[in-house]
Amino acid sequence: MNHDSKILVTGAGGFIGGWLVGELLKRGYRQVRAADIKPLAQWHQLFKDAENLGLDLRHREACDVAVRGMDQVYNLAADMGGIGYIENNKSSCMLSVLINTHLLDAARKFGTARYFFASSACVYAADKQRSTDVVPLREEDAYPAMPEDGYGWEKLFSERMCRHFEEDFGLTTRVARYHNVYGPHGTWDGGREKAPAAICRKVAEAKLSALHEIEIWGDGEQTRSFAYIDDCIAGTTMIMKSAVEGPINLGSSQLVTINRLVDIVEEIAGVRLRRRYRLGAPTGVRGRNSDNSRILELLGWEPAIPLEVGMERTYRWIYDQMAARVTA
Numbered sequence: 346m347n348h349d350s351k352i353l354v355t356g357a358g359g360f361i362g363g364w365l366v367g368e369l370l371k372r373g374y375r376q377v378r379a380a381d382i383k384p385l386a387q388w389h390q391l392f393k394d395a396e397n398l399g400l401d402l403r404h405r406e407a408c409d410v411a412v413r414g415m416d417q418v419y420n421l422a423a424d425m426g427g428i429g430y431i432e433n434n435k436s437s438c439m440l441s442v443l444i445n446t447h448l449l450d451a452a453r454k455f456g457t458a459r460y461f462f463a464s465s466a467c468v469y470a471a472d473k474q475r476s477t478d479v480v481p482l483r484e485e486d487a488y489p490a491m492p493e494d495g496y497g498w499e500k501l502f503s504e505r506m507c508r509h510f511e512e513d514f515g516l517t518t519r520v521a522r523y524h525n526v527y528g529p530h531g532t533w534d535g536g537r538e539k540a541p542a543a544i545c546r547k548v549a550e551a552k553l554s555a556l557h558e559i560e561i562w563g564d565g566e567q568t569r570s571f572a573y574i575d576d577c578i579a580g581t582t583m584i585m586k587s588a589v590e591g592p593i594n595l596g597s598s599q600l601v602t603i604n605r606l607v608d609i610v611e612e613i614a615g616v617r618l619r620r621r622y623r624l625g626a627p628t629g630v631r632g633r634n635s636d637n638s639r640i641l642e643l644l645g646w647e648p649a650i651p652l653e654v655g656m657e658r659t660y661r662w663i664y665d666q667m668a669a670r671v672t673a
Contacts, residue, residue, distance in 0.1 A: 347386065348372070348373045348375060349375065349376070349584060349596075350376070350417055350458075351376040351378070351414055351416045351417070352369055352374055352376065352377050352378070352414045352415065352416065352417045352418075352419070352550045353378045353380065353411055353412060353417070353418045354366050354369070354377065354379050354380070354419045354669070355378075355380050355402055355414040355418070355419065355420050355421055355422035355444070355448065356360045356380075356381060356389070356422035356423065356463075357360070357379030357380055357381050357395070357397070357420035357421075357422070357438050358382075358383040358387065358388035358389060358391075358633065359378075359381065359386070359421065359422075359531060360388060360389055360526070360528075360530060360531040360567065361421055361523075361526055361574065361577060361581075362379070362390075362419075362421040362422075363388065363389040363390030363530060364383065364390070364391075364522065364530065364574050364577075364578050364583060365388060365419060365421065365513070365578055366379050366390070366392055366395050367392060368578050368582065369516060370392055370394050370395060371581075376396075377394070377395045377396070377397065378395065378396040378402045378411065378415060379392070379395040379396065379397045379398065379657055380397075380398045380399075380411045380422070380631060381398075381399065381422070382399070382400065382401045382402065383399070383440050384399060384420075384661065385397055385399060387417050389455075389530045389531070389532075390530055391627075391638045392449055393590070395465040395651060398410070399409065399465075402438060402443075402447065402448065403441075403444055403447075404443075404447070405450070405451075407447075408444070408447035408448045408450070408451045408454075409451050410452035411448070411565070412448060412450070412452055412454075412455050412457060413451070413455050414455070415452075415455070415457055416458050416593070417457065417458060417459045417460075417575070417585070418452050418457055418459070418460045418461065418565060418574060419461045419463075419585065420444070420445055420447060420448050420460070420462050420463060421579070422441070422444045422570070423438070423441040423444065423499075424437045424438050424440065424441050424581060425438060425465075425496060425537070426532070426536065426537030426538070426539070427536075427537060427539040427540065427543065428447050428539075428540075428627045428629040429536060429539050429562075429626070430437035430493075430629050430630065431467070431493065431496040431536045432494075432538055432627040432629075433627075434495070435494055435495025435496070436459040436495070438495045438496040438499055439496070439498060439499045440499075440560075441499050442499045442502055442503055445462060445503040445506060445507075446503075446506060446654065447499070448460075448590065449506055449507065449510045449516070449518075449643020452510075452516055453492070453510060454518050454579045457516065458517065458666065459518075459519065459585060460510075460517065460518045460519070461508065461516045461518075461521070461581065461584070461585045462503060462504065462517055462518065462519070462520045462521075462582075463502075463521060463523060463651065464500045464503065464504050464520050464521060464523065464592055465493075465496070465497065465500045465520045465523055465654045466482065466522055466523065466524040466525070466594075466596060466633055466635065467492055467496050467497035467500060467521060468487045468488065468490075468492045468493075468497050468500050468504065468522060468641065469482045469486055469487050469492060469497075469633070470486060470487060470488070470489060470491045470492065471487050471491050471492070471578050471630060472491065474630035474631060474632055474633050475631050476632050476633070477566055477567065477568045477588045477602065477632045478568070478581075478632065479568060479600075479631070479632030479633060479634050480634075480636075481598060481600075481634040481635060482594070482634065482635060482636055482640055483636045483638070484522070484526075484591070484593060484631065484636075485526065485594055485641070487501060487592070493630075494630070500542060500626070503530070504519035505522050506590050507520055508591070511590075511657070513629070517587050519584050519587070519589065520591065520592040521580065521581060521584050521593055521594075521595040522592050522594050522595060522596070523552065523572065523577065523595055523596065523598065524570055524571070524572050524594065524595065524633070524634075524635045525539060525541070525569055525570065525571045525576045525596065525633075526571075526572050526573075526574060526596075527539060527542060527571050527572070527574065527655065527656075527659055528573050528574030528575070528577075528655060528659050529574070529659055529663075530574075530662070531574070531659075531663035533546045533663045534546055534597060535547065536658075540569065540571075540603060540606065541571055541606065541656060541659060542629075542659065544559075544603075544606055544610050545600035545609055545610055545656070545660045545663040546663055547559045547560065547609070547657055548610045548611060548618065548660070549561045549614070549660070549663055549664045549667050550612050551586055551616065551618050552614050552616050552664075553667060553668065556620060557616060557617070557618050557619060558612075558619045558620075559607065559618040559620055559621070560621050560622075560623055561604070561607065561620055561621070561622050561623065561647070561665075562567075562623050562626035562627065562628055562654075563603070563622065563623070563624060563628035564604075564622055564624065565602060565603045565604035565607065565620070565622060566602050566603070566604060567587065567602065567603055567628050567629070567630075567631055567632065568600050568602050568603075568604070568631070568632040568633070568634065569578065569600070569601065569606075569632075569633055569634070570596055570598055570599055570601070570633070570634045570635050570651055571597060571598045571599075571601075571606075571655070572595065572596045572635075572648045573595075573597075573630070573648065573650040573652075573654070573655030573658075574655075575597060575650060576597070576648035576649060576650050577648070577656075579646075580593065580595040580640070580646070580648065583644055583646060584644070587643070587644060589643050589644065592668030593639055593640055593643070594635045594636060594637060594639065595635075595640065595648070596634075596635030596637070596648065597598075597635060597647075597650075597652065598634060598635050598636070598637050598647070598648075599622040599651065599652050600632075600634045601652060604620075604631060606607060606622070606652075606656070609652065609653055609656050610660055613656060613657045613660045613661075614660060614664075
């Protein structure tokens with residue numbers, strides 16, 4: 346794409362949004378606008394070469410300010426977190442539908458050429474995720490619809506909005522369903538962190554405190570696949586530029602149990618911990634994995650960074666953050 350294109354990234358103060366802004370600048374795009382509701386001091390990554398705006402995109406006027414003059418929009422803005430957060434904040438998560446609705450309308454109004462929506466594997470029907478040896482989820486498995494309550498319904502509705510804005514108004518839209526993206530510069534404490542970051546933090550805490558114990562939510566046998574941030578950003582920009590219509594999975598197909606994820610981080614940290622299982626804690630679906638047949642067929646690509654490699658990078662970064670707090 347033309348490096349003179351004017352690009353908006355919403356949710357730019359968050360984990361994936363921050364990495365995306367950095368990558369677009371690295372590729373030579375000269376006009377990148379970054380928007381997020383958080384104060385700039387709280388952004389995960391902040392780039393001085395971007396136009397950084399503090400905006401509450403739940404409001405139509407803010408979306409008009411953000412989108413006006415932009416050729417491309419990457420919408421990564423949402424109220425979300427790990428399973429503990431989304432299970433206890435369903436209404437807040439669903440209110441993110443306002444963001445996508447107003448951004449789509451602004452993109453239509455101002456003649457934006459391309460629009461990307463970051464969806465989630467939480468859109469998939471619950472009855473297809475009841476087993477730990479889950480059959481990898483294909484894009485069509487989202488219907489008949491019974492997604493994750495709250496957050497998943499918002500994502501599924503927003504996907505349909507993208508589809509109908511393309512059909513009715515000719516706005517080119519692209520949708521990726523992210524599967525458990527993780528990596529450095531992500532949230533790792535405070536209640537919104539996802540499983541990879543939470544486990545890295547817990548192992549680091551155990552190592553720094555010499556209390557060799559870890560709490561695991563559920564029985565640890567629930568299964569997931571996790572996509573490293575570098576793969577997520579590469580896939581996102583590839584999908585945006587592509588001719589792929591309709592939602593497409595963007596996730597690793599390397600399925601592991603949560604217990605195995607703990608094993609991996611213990612090996613990285615050089616510790617062995619006693620495991621205490623909190624059986625009443627939120628765990629989400631029993632199993633979830635990405636079927637990458639469509640992205641392989643249409644784009645000849647799928648995430649490639651092994652979990653062990655990505656988790657080592659993530660653990661080292663989180664450990665350094667925690668160690669810095671201890672010595673501060």
